Amino acid sequence: MQQEKNAAGSRTTDLVSMSDLTVTLSGILGTKGWLSGLDTRPYARDWLDRFGVEPLGVARPTGTAEVVEVVKACGKAGVAVVPQGGNTGLCGAAVAGLPNAVILSLSRMTAIGQPDPDTGSIPVEAGVVLATLHEALEPHGLIFPMHLGAEGSARIGGLIGTNAGGSHALRYGMMHDLVLGLEVVLPDGTVWNGLRAVQKDNAGYQLRRLFCGAEGTLGVVTRAILKLHPAPRQRATALMVAPDFAAAVAFGTFLRREAGEFLSGLEFFCDLGVGLALKHLPDLALPLEKRGAVYMLVELTCGSPRVPLDEILGFSLEQGMEQGLVTDGALAMSDAHRAHFWRLREEQPEGQRLEGEQLKHDISVPPGKLAQFIAAAGAICAGMLPGVRINPFGHLGDGNIHYNLTPPEGVAGFGGKAGEIGQALAALATEMGGSFAAEHGLGRAKIALADRHRSRVERDLMARLKAALDPSAVMNPGVLVDSRPQRTSFE
Incomplete structure (x- = not known):
């Protein structure tokens, strides 16, 4: 009986604490900046609708100072913070995995600074949409050479968090090659200002690269200085x-x-x-004589x-x-x-999505082994599910294969084989010296794969980095290094 009273008291305390935090965040952000209840639905689920529990609310700050206040308030209350950009990721990293988390959306931080053609750089806030940046640079004869299918909604902070690659990585590199400087709000609310527009800076660890691909687990990227190139003539x-x-x-x-x-x-x-x-997509046509x-x-x-x-x-x-x-x-x-x-x-993913249920795998192998992987993977998948329709596409120049599957004609679903197929493809990629997480990250979907197919030393190093920067584990828990059981993207 006493235990029941204690448990009830604890729940009451938690509710009071959550209520106090809600009041605090609403006071910091105002009615446009703090969303709760039904207003959180557009932010609560990932793009594939596989991950996400209802958050306590969605914080929408307008600048770094407000991000600091939100992070400090959540830290004091012991509430998880989930940074979110355009929420176009495919591994569930930008939505809450635990109840009562706060999603921190950067969607209102959209300032674009003046490009510097001499330095080849531009300062931007993390909420800038990639396509908007492209448009802003056109009159200046400059480009930011990151292109991908979701560029109409993907935001700079999310691209940094996932270390996005895209269709021009062969020539220009991935996101960590295109970021010169960063401003980051750390889990304790302090701000690291690394907004330096220089390519060569060997004053210690390359911190800007540490946050590229960290998926919001080490801090909140608020501003960046991006590397620009002259527009092709x-x-x-x-x-x-x-x-x-x-x-x-x-x-x-x-x-x-x-x-x-x-x-x-x-x-x-x-x-x-x-x-x-x-x-x-009836407006598409193949401009060739034959298939x-x-x-x-x-x-x-x-x-x-x-x-x-x-x-x-x-x-x-x-x-x-x-x-x-x-x-x-x-x-x-x-x-x-x-x-x-x-x-x-670019419409390859959309055509498959409109066909119905699908499995998506983000694989990379050394470019010379791409054909070998596709042949071996095809045999594996056909053996597990005869008639499965296999749709590999991607980046030939850097060996990145989006290895997507559709059920056999007239068959609904994958017959319970989805997880087994995903594990087999990850093992094959690893054996070939490649990766099961080429450019989409680990998120919540691929932690178990990383624990199985990457060395203990590598996984422990990541966990130690996480613990050093975020000892209270309030920044996007359950993403990238958390090995608690999670529903995988293959289920």
């Missing part, structure tokens, strides 16, 4: 067909040698993906109008055909053609 783009994945890999090797520093995009997708995109097994999207860019990009790409296409690595191809003759070629690649 000419482009040459082609859509090509390869007879198989081995030929595509060989042609990619040839292109890297022939086009060198001008090669900015080297993407691939397969005929199943094309068929689904054409089926569900093929594997498609390659190649783009060369250059800042000088004097470099013969069309000649280089045309020669590469001819050589590919002579060597039997390319069976068909089309050169983009206008910006509209180029945009349509890219849409064929």
Whole structure:
């Protein structure tokens, strides 16, 4: 009886504490900045609707000072803080995994500073949408060379948190290569100001890189200085067909040698993906005479109008055909053609989503082993679920494969094989010296995979870093290093 009274008293204390925190946060942020109840629903579930419990509320600060106050208040109350950008992630890292957490949305922190063409940099707040940044840079003849399918809603802070890659990582690198400086609110509410617009800074540990890919577990990124590049003054783009994945890999090797520093995009997708995109998106068309097994999207860019990009790409296409690595191809003759070629690649996820249930896997292997992985993975999946429809697509230049599956024709679901398939693909990627988390991170979905397929030393190092910076475990608990049982993305 006494235990029941104590438990009831504890619950009452918790409710009072949560009520006090709600009042405090509402006072800090105002009615537009603090959302609760039904207003939290757009923020509460991840993009794939697999993760997320109802939060205590959603904090929407307008600047770093308010972020500090929110983090301090939550820390004092022992309440988890979940940083959130555009909530376009695929591993559940930007939604609450525990009841009564506070989602800290950066969506109102959208200031874009003046670009500095001499330094090649620009200061931005973490809530800036990637496509908005692209538009803001156009009049200045500068680009931020990060492109991905979700760029209309993905925000800079989230891209930093997941160390996003995208379709131009082959030439420009991933997000950690494009971040020069950061401002971060740490779990105790202190602010690290590392907003330095320099590429070379060897004054100790590279802290800015530590927060790239940390998925909000070490602090809240509030501002960044991003690295810019001159906008290309000419482009040459082609859509090509390869007879198989081995030929595509060989042609990619040839292109890297022939086009060198001008090669900015080297993407691939397969005929199943094309068929689904054409089926569900009637405004799409395939600008080739016939369908093929594997498609390659190649783009060369250059800042000088004097470099013969069309000649280089045309020669590469001819050589590919002579060597039997390319069976068909089309050169983009206008910006509209180029945009349509890219849409064929970028709509691959949408075509599969509209087909129905799917499994998504984010794999990377050394580029030379891409065809080997796809062949071995296909045999594994077909053995586990005969007739499963396999749709690999992604970034040929850096070996990143979005290995997505759709159930067999006329079959609902994956027959309870989803988890087994995911484990087998992760093991295969690891055996080939690759990764089961190429550019989407671990989030809540892949912690068990990391614990199984990465060394204990590596996992312990990450846990020790987390404990050192966030000893109270209030910053995005259950993400990246927490090994408590979680529902995986394969279930």
